[in-house]
Amino acid sequence: MQGFKDIPRVVRLLAAGVFVNAVVSCTFVFVFLYLTGPRGLGAVQAGVVTGIGGIGLVAGNFTGGWYGDRFGHRRVLLAASALGGLTLTVLPALPTALLYAALPLAQYASGTVRAANSALVAVAVPGGARRQAFALVRSAANGGFTLGAPLGALVAAGLSYDWLFLGEGLGTLLLALWTARVVPARGASRTPAAAPDGGLGRGGVWAELRARPAVLVLLGAILVADVVYRQHYYTFPVFLADHGLDARAFGLVIALNGAVVLLLELPAAVALRSRPPLAVVGAGLVLVGAGYAALLLGAGVATAVAMMVLLSVGEILYKSTATAYVADQAPAHAVGRFQSLYAGVSVSGVVLGPPAGGALYTAAPWLLWPLCAALAAGAGAVLLRLSARQRRPAAGAPGEGAQPHAARPAPETGSRPRPVAG
Known part of the structure; x- marks a missing residue:
């Protein structure tokens, strides 16, 4: 392809x-x-x-x-x-x-x-x-x-x-x-590049993050979004059961999620590869919010399908793009640490989602889906606004979509292949 x-x-x-x-x-x-x-x-x-x-x-x-x-x-x-x-x-x-x-x-x-x-x-x-x-x-x-x-x-x-x-x-x-x-060990050093802290992680990564505030904003948005996103594993099936749809209906809806992602993720990655990454991630989070908003129309097969399709398309837009953006922003000596920060934040909903969603659904079930929709859409709106600000640089400066680090030599963009670390 x-x-x-x-x-x-x-x-x-x-x-x-x-x-x-x-x-x-x-x-x-x-x-x-x-x-x-x-x-x-x-x-x-x-x-x-x-x-x-x-x-x-x-x-x-x-x-x-x-x-x-x-x-x-x-x-x-x-x-x-x-x-x-x-x-x-x-x-x-x-x-x-x-x-x-x-x-x-x-x-x-x-x-x-x-x-x-x-x-x-x-x-x-x-x-x-x-x-x-x-x-x-x-x-x-x-x-x-x-x-x-x-x-x-x-x-x-x-x-x-x-x-x-x-x-x-x-x-x-x-x-x-x-x-x-399949992964060659040749040419790999103990650390991918010389690091200010000797590769020991003694605070150097925090200085790198502070120098990249957009990454911190992205991580915060993904933290909120993942707690919301994972409600379709936890409270959503309970919601369906409470409205007369059994586990078979939930299984079919989850299968729809897998089918949409498999069908569209690779073509979407190619079609959107030149688009500003924060804008793509922001749009994806807005679609996640729209998916939960669809449940406000009622509990039924049609709304469940609409919710899952919107959620799946949003997932396609934000997950791979956000992962790649964090990798592109990482300095050479902290690629792994940047990826770990993103990876940890991107599964935080596994721990935070069940108690938060379960408690809210028990106390005020009418509030869960509007709140999920507002949180995901709000996180997406923050990234869309940040992306728009980055695309309004001073005259002659590069925009977000055109190698954001080209004007700053310190952070490595990954614009050339690096050896695989062993």
Whole structure:
């Protein structure tokens, strides 16, 4: 496809590994059923275990890139994949008491893998092709999950939940082997570039962030948006059930999300690659808000479908674009740390979304969807305004869409390929 020719072969191979791993990485969908079923935990205990696991996932996303800047992103991905794979493989044999440690450990490793993988893509791809590269990897993950979720349901029902954990553990170990094979270690130093703090992360990244206020604004907008976005996993199915639509209806609507993303994400990344990134992200967040606003028209199949289509298109616009923007803004010595900050913020809704949405839906169900719509649209409006301000520079200065760092030599834009960090 035109527009993807600049993506290095190593990223295409990484995307293939992500696809295969995503097919078997569906245990998180069934973990609550596993804990309350075969493991015999009560709903409260199962909620505690899954909640701690969510914290582990967020923590792994926040720290994976920091490790990569210190030790090399390839090494971190290999180590985290091995740790997560081994933990998941032996998890079915562990006593129930050890699940309180094993599940969060596996989730922590998963988050670290996610951040390290994003950093590998960022350092391997020139700045102009990063949106397409992240869209390719996201599409691979979504495609694998679309196949894996129904297969996982068949395995859980026909065999046992234990096979799900075993399959994901082996798949994660295979991802480590695949990464070791396709990502070259040659030419990689312990740190991707000389860092003012020696690569140890002793505050240097905060100075870099303060020098890039647009990145801080983006991170704040994504934090708000992710809490809102993830309500379609948590309170939305409860809303449907309260209005007479059962789990089958929710399953079909979620499948629609996967279909829209798979169909449109890659073409959208190519078509919008020259558009100002903050404007694209802002428009995506506004569409997420519009999706929740559609639920104000009533609870039914038509409004649920409209909500999910709008949400999916918004997701397509903002997720890959925001990831690439953060990578383009990162200085060479802090690519991993910038990616970790974005990765952690972009999954914060896993921890914050369920309690916030659940409490509001219980106390004032009529308020949840208007508030979700207002928060997402407001976050998008902030980014749209910021993008418009950046496109009104002084006479003769470059705009946001034309290499924003060209006039400032300090931050690296990624305008040329960098070696993959080992």
